[in-house]
Amino acid sequence: MITQSLLQRLVVLSSLLMATVAWGASVPPPPELVAKSYVLMDAASGTVLVNQQGDLRLPPASLTKLMTAYIATLEIKRGRLKETDQVTISEKAWRMGGSKMFVGVGNQVSVDDLFHGIIIQSGNDASVALAERIAGEEDTFASLMNSEAKRLGMTNSHFKNATGWPAEGHYSTAHDMAKLARAIIYEDPAHYAIYAQKEFLWNGIKQPNRNLLLWRDDGVDGLKTGHTDEAGYCLVASSKRDGQRLIAAVFGADSEAARAAETAKLLGYGFNFFESKTFHKKGTVLANAQIWKGAARTIKVGLTSDLATSMPRGETATLSTQILLTPRLIAPVKPGEVVGIIEIRQGDKVLSKTNVVALEAVEAGGFFRRSWDSIVLFFKGLFS
Numbered sequence: 191m192i193t194q195s196l197l198q199r200l201v202v203l204s205s206l207l208m209a210t211v212a213w214g215a216s217v218p219p220p221p222e223l224v225a226k227s228y229v230l231m232d233a234a235s236g237t238v239l240v241n242q243q244g245d246l247r248l249p250p251a252s253l254t255k256l257m258t259a260y261i262a263t264l265e266i267k268r269g270r271l272k273e274t275d276q277v278t279i280s281e282k283a284w285r286m287g288g289s290k291m292f293v294g295v296g297n298q299v300s301v302d303d304l305f306h307g308i309i310i311q312s313g314n315d316a317s318v319a320l321a322e323r324i325a326g327e328e329d330t331f332a333s334l335m336n337s338e339a340k341r342l343g344m345t346n347s348h349f350k351n352a353t354g355w356p357a358e359g360h361y362s363t364a365h366d367m368a369k370l371a372r373a374i375i376y377e378d379p380a381h382y383a384i385y386a387q388k389e390f391l392w393n394g395i396k397q398p399n400r401n402l403l404l405w406r407d408d409g410v411d412g413l414k415t416g417h418t419d420e421a422g423y424c425l426v427a428s429s430k431r432d433g434q435r436l437i438a439a440v441f442g443a444d445s446e447a448a449r450a451a452e453t454a455k456l457l458g459y460g461f462n463f464f465e466s467k468t469f470h471k472k473g474t475v476l477a478n479a480q481i482w483k484g485a486a487r488t489i490k491v492g493l494t495s496d497l498a499t500s501m502p503r504g505e506t507a508t509l510s511t512q513i514l515l516t517p518r519l520i521a522p523v524k525p526g527e528v529v530g531i532i533e534i535r536q537g538d539k540v541l542s543k544t545n546v547v548a549l550e551a552v553e554a555g556g557f558f559r560r561s562w563d564s565i566v567l568f569f570k571g572l573f574s
Contacts (some may be wrong), residue, residue, distance in 0.1 A: 194316065215503045217463050223452040226422065226442025229364040230456050232500035233372055233428065233435035234466045239500060240456065244365035247346050251416030252289065252312045253362065253424050254354030256370050257335045258321060259308050263378045264300070264338070265324055273302035277323045279315070286314040292395055293319065303392060305381070310390040311397040312415065314353040321352035328352055342369055356420055364439040368424050371413050375428060385412030402450040403427050407457075415449070425448040429457050436460045467506040468498040469534070476513055476546060478531060482567060483560040484521030484552040489496050491515065491529050491550045493520045499534050499542065510535050513546060518567060522554045 218238040220230070229236065229244035232516060238244070265271035276298040284295035291313030295298050299319065307316035321331035328351055335349040344366035350357040375382050388405065389398045403410040409429040416424040422442035429436055438456040443449035472495050478488040499509065515530035523529065530546040554560065 201276040231368040234498035237500040245360040250362040251421035253416040283318040291316040336416040490549040
């Protein structure tokens with residue numbers, strides 16, 4: 191007779207075996223973690239290396255605050271918010287239960303201090319206060335959260351509040367949280383540095399960062415913990431070793447110690463058996479492509495994001511890239527317009543394709559340039 195516990199273990203083992211087959215015999219199966227779901231992602235490429243029910247919708251608890259903090263950094267970059275801005279603490283923010291920064295009702299607290307209180311102390315009061323400062327009220331802020339989640343491709347997330355306080359219809363996934371962590375790491379490195387701070391003192395109260403891996407692994411520099419009775423113990427962590435960065439998202443561990451230990455297993459597995467390679471950086475000129483009927487004869491083309499991939503150790507040396515540009519590129523062309531693709535190849539096998547875009551504008555040429563190029567293209571068409 192197959193018990194429910196045995197059935198669950200068989201499902202887990204089946205998933206692990208499928209992951210192993212996908213990478214080939216050179217990579218052993220990933221560790222079987224004691225958690226509801228987990229994902230391991232290569233940060234440079236976004237490649238998912240391990241996925242155990244990573245798209246299962248679960249309550250994210252205080253991992254929610256990653257989105258709250260991310261939106262705050264977006265507002266700062268857009269010029270609508272400053273670190274020095276003073277925020278008046280509402281009664282709603284002050285009354286929040288759970289983990290707190292311990293701000294007082296009516297107090298004036300800077301955006302910078304609130305940001306530290308959210309990331310390091312996991313303050314529910316700080317999260318609500320900053321949400322109200324940005325959007326007027328928390329419900330409106332939740333709409334912003336969902337808009338940004340959609341933009342980032344977090345297709346299995348929906349937020350009802352800024353804290354992760356239990357609410358019906360408030361959910362996310364390990365995979366989506368890994369995507370969010372990747373955006374936080376690369377889009378605003380200056381603010382990401384705060385995630386590595388081990389403690390924060392506010393109003394005479396010093397609280398430690400609940401991410402135990404910050405003390406155990408010198409490579410770990412973020413991101414965030416979460417816990418409620420419903421969610422269990424959750425952790426999104428990132429670590430960098432020898433230039434390689436990995437992101438691990440673990441949902442539903444049994445304890446604070448377990449979530450740290452299980453996440454460390456996942457990161458260790460990734461560093462031991464995978465390596466990442468960046469072929470081209472964002473904005474690098476890949477080619478000066480020929481353009482017809484334009485004010486210029488060539489146009490600079492490149493990428494909107496780094497071109498990278500992750501493979502089992504020893505296999506990245508077998509990879510190459512090939513650019514395939516639009517054969518007859520006609521002006522006008524705007525920056526960001528797709529003008530071809532670049533492939534990552536392993537021998538004759540295409541592993542991935544990424545759009546190549548114009549890095550500059552080329553306006554239409556004058557009457558004689560356009561007329562002459564039209565004649566040339568006509569005859570090229572006859573003989574091609």
